[in-house]
Amino acid sequence: MKEILKSKGLQQAPAWLTTIGLIVLWELAVRLFDIPEYILPGPLASFEAIVTYREAIWLHALQTLYTTLIGFAIAVVFGLLLGAFVGSSKAVYDALNPLLIGFNSVPKVAVVPILVMWFGVGTVPAILTAFLISFFPIVVNVATGLATLEPELQDVLRSLGATKRDILIKVGFPRSLPFFFASLKIAITLAFVGSVLSETVAANKGVGYLMMSASSQFNTPLVFAGLIVIAVMGIVMYEAFNRIERRSTRWAVRGQS
Numbered sequence: 392m393k394e395i396l397k398s399k400g401l402q403q404a405p406a407w408l409t410t411i412g413l414i415v416l417w418e419l420a421v422r423l424f425d426i427p428e429y430i431l432p433g434p435l436a437s438f439e440a441i442v443t444y445r446e447a448i449w450l451h452a453l454q455t456l457y458t459t460l461i462g463f464a465i466a467v468v469f470g471l472l473l474g475a476f477v478g479s480s481k482a483v484y485d486a487l488n489p490l491l492i493g494f495n496s497v498p499k500v501a502v503v504p505i506l507v508m509w510f511g512v513g514t515v516p517a518i519l520t521a522f523l524i525s526f527f528p529i530v531v532n533v534a535t536g537l538a539t540l541e542p543e544l545q546d547v548l549r550s551l552g553a554t555k556r557d558i559l560i561k562v563g564f565p566r567s568l569p570f571f572f573a574s575l576k577i578a579i580t581l582a583f584v585g586s587v588l589s590e591t592v593a594a595n596k597g598v599g600y601l602m603m604s605a606s607s608q609f610n611t612p613l614v615f616a617g618l619i620v621i622a623v624m625g626i627v628m629y630e631a632f633n634r635i636e637r638r639s640t641r642w643a644v645r646g647q648s
Contacts, residue, residue: 432612437619440612447601452620454596455586458514459624462521463582467575470526474533478567484538495527500588507593517589517597524585525578532574536567572636579628583621 414434420426421433428436441448477484477491499520506516540563590599598617605613 429609429611432615436612437615440610440616441619444613444616448598448616448620451596451598451601451617452624454514455517455583455590455598455621456624458517458590458597459521459579459582459586462518462585463525463579465518465522466526466529466578466582469522470529470574470578471533471571473526474530475537475564477530478534478537479563481538484534488534491527491530499524499585500592503589503592506589512593512595514594514596516593517586520589521582521585524588525582528574528577528581529571532570533567536570537563540566569636569640572632572640575632576629576636579632580625583625583628587621 418433418435421431432440477487502523503516503520506519510516510519586597587599587602590597591603594600598621602614602617605611605617
């Protein structure tokens, strides 16, 4: 057990060293070039702002996390169902794929004002923006995992008496799990982007709202404190799904170091 923990610690050492090195370089650059704090605060000033405004940051971070997780959950359900529908038929895939690409190409910042007109300022536009910006990777990856099922394998399964539904549920979905979990790791980070984007435009709570309020007062350290909090939440959620992926799709990476 100790050897396993030691090996994991060694594997994560480069990431920690890189992060610490960038933080030190950032602080040295700010001090060396004497950059004013209102233009670019250093890491120490940003972390000091986190401590100073910890109560406000905590409340707004919980709001952002709530809207992000709700929007992400809706995106998972909707993306999984739509991805299964698109990937189960080549005709449907060819028909809907251009529409999905076109919808994803629309800048979501342009959609936020429309959501505000429909649902008002607050939590609902943030949830919907998180959903709209994060469901596309899930749809594409699930559809790709199902659509790339080998024709030879399908022929063999049909010859053994399997129906199209059996092939989809018992073979297609398990085979597309690596695609699905890969999309989840991308989608959760995009969901944070959507929530914060909506909060900066039309909200009275959340980290995005806090950052906009701080920027209007030229409190740049608090703005960077908000960025750090968002980054930490994104990393934690990414790593959580990364661990779930390792446990659920261990068969897909067997033999790899």
